[in-house]
Amino acid sequence: MNIGEASKASGVSTKMIRYYEQIGLIAPAHRSEAQYRTYEDADIHTLRFIRRARDLGFSVEQMKTLLALWQDRARASGDVKAIALEHIAELDRKAAAIAAMTATLRHLASNCHGDDRPNCPILDDFAEAPLASDMPEVSARFGRANIG
Amino acid sequence: MNIGEASKASGVSTKMIRYYEQIGLIAPAHRSEAQYRTYEDADIHTLRFIRRARDLGFSVEQMKTLLALWQDRARASGDVKAIALEHIAELDRKAAAIAAMTATLRHLASNCHGDDRPNCPILDDFAEAPLASDMPEVSARFGRANIG
DNA sequence: CTTGACCTTCCCATGATGGGAAGGACTACC
DNA sequence: GGTAGTCCTTCCCATCATGGGAAGGTCAAG
Numbered sequence: 070m071n072i073g074e075a076s077k078a079s080g081v082s083t084k085m086i087r088y089y090e091q092i093g094l095i096a097p098a099h100r101s102e103a104q105y106r107t108y109e110d111a112d113i114h115t116l117r118f119i120r121r122a123r124d125l126g127f128s129v130e131q132m133k134t135l136l137a138l139w140q141d142r143a144r145a146s147g148d149v150k151a152i153a154l155e156h157i158a159e160l161d162r163k164a165a166a167i168a169a170m171t172a173t174l175r176h177l178a179s180n181c182h183g184d185d186r187p188n189c190p191i192l193d194d195f196a197e198a199p200l201a202s203d204m205p206e207v208s209a210r211f212g213r214a215n216i217g
Numbered sequence: 218m219n220i221g222e223a224s225k226a227s228g229v230s231t232k233m234i235r236y237y238e239q240i241g242l243i244a245p246a247h248r249s250e251a252q253y254r255t256y257e258d259a260d261i262h263t264l265r266f267i268r269r270a271r272d273l274g275f276s277v278e279q280m281k282t283l284l285a286l287w288q289d290r291a292r293a294s295g296d297v298k299a300i301a302l303e304h305i306a307e308l309d310r311k312a313a314a315i316a317a318m319t320a321t322l323r324h325l326a327s328n329c330h331g332d333d334r335p336n337c338p339i340l341d342d343f344a345e346a347p348l349a350s351d352m353p354e355v356s357a358r359f360g361r362a363n364i365g
Numbered sequence: 366c367t368t369g370a371c372c373t374t375c376c377c378a379t380g381a382t383g384g385g386a387a388g389g390a391c392t393a394c395c
Numbered sequence: 396g397g398t399a400g401t402c403c404t405t406c407c408c409a410t411c412a413t414g415g416g417a418a419g420g421t422c423a424a425g
Contacts, residue, residue, distance in 0.1 A: 103390055105403055121343045126318045139340045149339050150331035153322055160319045167312045170274045174305050183298035191297050192287045195269045251421055253372055
């Protein structure tokens with residue numbers, strides 16, 4: 070199987086397959102005589118595993134660990150669960166940050182007429198509101214606005 | 218005021234102030250004889266506006282538009298509200314994607330003993346679950362896992 | 366005058382992904 | 396056996412917002 074077929078079968082783009090190989094997430098593929106990468110069913114299985122983990126928001130680093138655990142028949146399920154729980158906690162943090170932003174924005178938008186007149190409480194707030202960093206309890210709860 | 222003081226007063230790092238100037242989000246600062254950037258109260262006001270918008274998750278492009286509207290006394294509040302509502306919609310999309318991930322992960326984790334034994338439903342799922350892209354209604358609802 | 370804190374520009378890195386160019390390989394059709 | 400078109404290869408560049416750090420100039424306090 071060439072990389073294009075492997076991509077279709079796994080749902081991982083050819084660009085990403087090469088990238089994952091380059092950074093060592095997956096082993097270098099076998100090569101044909103013309104140096105084409107070739108993939109077996111087992112490789113597709115691994116790529117689908119990666120695709121699934123990625124869809125659930127795991128980072129490449131986490132996927133490295135998860136793959137290693139997957140391939141270790143003697144792993145402790147507790148190790149896997151710990152990674153999953155840590156990831157859930159991080160997703161919850163992002164969700165909380167987003168919820169805080171939308172709550173504020175919804176409040177501001179609801180007070181804005183949204184018509185042709187210039188008066189706009191949204192801009193007024195941006196111009197006058199104290200910084201989150203000046204409010205210790207807020208920044209402690211949500212940290213930066215980095216939700217990526 | 219030098220850039221360090223402007224940074225402290227606005228909550229925007231010196232790196233970011235220079236970057237925002239470079240990409241044209243803010244006007245080039247006035248310079249002292251030694252080519253140091255100098256800032257007036259009005260500039261701090263602008264930087265705080267940016268900081269506030271950034272904390273609410275607006276992109277640089279959105280901030281450009283918002284700044285222009287802010288500085289346009291004749292703007293229509295509807296234009297501002299439209300940007301805010303579009304941003305809220307995007308944040309809601311991200312929140313939904315995160316919620317879908319955490320729901321799945323919580324379910325998987327709850328079925329995992331999390332002890333020293335190797336059996337792990339989380340890894341089993343990763344290895345066997347169908348791809349989101351094979352389930353049209355799911356990918357239509359949530360798109361990619363890109364929550365950044 | 367030295368020390369240390371500040372400023373400048375320039376380059377590099379992040380993380381995951383895609384775009385695209387230049388060139389080689391393969392396949393299907395005539 | 397050409398040729399067209401599709402595939403593959405590697406290499407470089409871009410994204411987005413942010414920070415790190417080097418090399419060197421400036422300034423203020425002692």
